[in-house]
Amino acid sequence: MPEITQPRILLIGTGDTKADELKFMSDCIAKAGGRTIMMDISVLGDPPYKAAHDKHAVAAAAQTTIADIASSGDENSAMSLMAIGAANLARDLAARDAIDAVIAIGGTMGTDLALDVAQALPLGLPKMIVSTVAFSHLIPPERVAADLMMILWAGGLYGLNGTCTAVLSQACGAIVGAAKSAIRPQNKRPVVAITSLGKSCLRYMVELKPQLEKRGYEVVIFHTTGMGGRAMESIAAQGGFAAVLDLSLQEVANQLTGSVVNSGADRLENAGRAGIPQIVAPGAVDMVDFPAWLTIPQDLADRPFHAHNRLLASATSRPVDRRRIAGAIAEKLSHAKAPVAFVLPAGGIQQWDRAGEPLHDPDALSTFVDAMRAAIAAPVELHEIADHINSTVFNETVLAIFDRWVEAGIVPAGRTTVAA
Known part of the structure; x- marks a missing residue:
């Protein structure tokens, strides 16, 4: 250049x-x-x-x-x-x-x-x-x-x-x-977006990124703490991705529950509107984020709580909110103009919801899984696994869907060699 x-x-x-x-x-x-x-x-x-x-x-x-x-x-x-x-x-x-x-x-x-x-x-x-x-x-x-x-x-x-x-x-x-x-994006390989949080909460990108790169894709990972999801939505609205792996949705939950840590009301909508195929999972959707330097919101004061650092803290959402969040996710995905697969890990959706961790709440998780299972409808594919989102099974499930879509021509094939 x-x-x-x-x-x-x-x-x-x-x-x-x-x-x-x-x-x-x-x-x-x-x-x-x-x-x-x-x-x-x-x-x-x-x-x-x-x-x-x-x-x-x-x-x-x-x-x-x-x-x-x-x-x-x-x-x-x-x-x-x-x-x-x-x-x-x-x-x-x-x-x-x-x-x-x-x-x-x-x-x-x-x-x-x-x-x-x-x-x-x-x-x-x-x-x-x-x-x-x-x-x-x-x-x-x-x-x-x-x-x-x-x-x-x-x-x-x-x-x-x-x-x-x-x-x-x-x-x-x-x-x-x-x-x-400034170096403008070259797009020498098809670009795949992945949404996630840090490895202490969601770990799938550690395995998915190199696997997708081996398949000939450029992988861009967005940190879903408000503006990261906004950046992904902004690029998706311009048709900037070959596929979106939207696996961390807590910004959707934040927006619905009134948290300032959100990406706007159109989160989880722009890829579908632009006709970009999506593999979606409810990573961290059970958390409501708020600034750690503020008093815990009154409606979350009795919920399991975790301070990630001096900027960001999270509490688990109530079962009634989880049912509402599940319905909103399904509604957004139902309007997509390209194929959507939803992977539902019934064993847990972020690291801190495991037994012994600060956000462990098995009853609320079960409420969400039941609501999500009932809300997803065709043509959205539902892939339920018994394992946790931070498991190898989850990664294998996502990659199997992705590979099937590549073979079917839904996702463009990657390029393992790129001309200089």
Whole structure:
């Protein structure tokens, strides 16, 4: 891949209100060795500079006019329309290889728009948002692109100052550096996604990964602690996988039980919607996660509990919740547009539910297994095993389904040799 010596950086912001900040960022990009391409997303005013892609171009990309956007109702409707145009325009620029990276700046309004732009862009094209609400729970997980970078715009409400210029200069240097060094996905082999947790909880990836690699696949493992599942869903929505082994679903349980450690309401839906075959298992779905630095939620206070570290803790869900979770999993899988196999390990679904471990709750496990068995319906295949999810039998069952699907042409065959 040729080295990019002067990356083209698409800089997005409201030039009528943030001209000083945007001009400062353009200077920083130039000093770092990049070339700025301005996109102005102003609605009411005009910037004191000429943008390569002005507000009229953004409106046109949304198939409307800036006058119609300005009279659309309120600032929310206006910026929602501008977001459509900005996302469409950025997508087109990326498709034409006219930009090497994107950086956007904003408060809640600009961040809202920038999130749509980031999701419209392909994985591997660097994307940065400088935001006054970076890392905030105001941003739902389903709005976050798989490889999005964010930095908190400290001191950035109105005008330049020493605090905010320190942040802006870092962000500009980071995006230029990322554009120069980014390696886009090559996809020389079919890509298989696996969801999991660390080996202390779920161990199947230790055996499945090398076995799939021997078969000629690139294996990408996603850590299902909220944003990991979000990244997988984001890539799946773009059709980025040959198959998905979604074997850790506790983010689904977290979302249904109100935990902040979730990946959004569309978890377990995008692969099926995109027509990607899935092998699914309920790994860790009996756990409800919460920040370890908070008091245990009242409705979980009497449940078996385990603190994984100072950030993350888990309690077991109640039997009534497990029945609801089982129904939700089956409902999501029923809408898939490609084959789905569900492997149900009746012997346990995560390491800490074994006898003698802190989350051991055999009655609740039995409730979930019964509910899951009853909820799964054709055409979803149900494969029940008596063993634990961390057993060799589980791995063999998953690989047998995968191999059968390869032989049937459901999953594309792997490539054991790749041209340089």
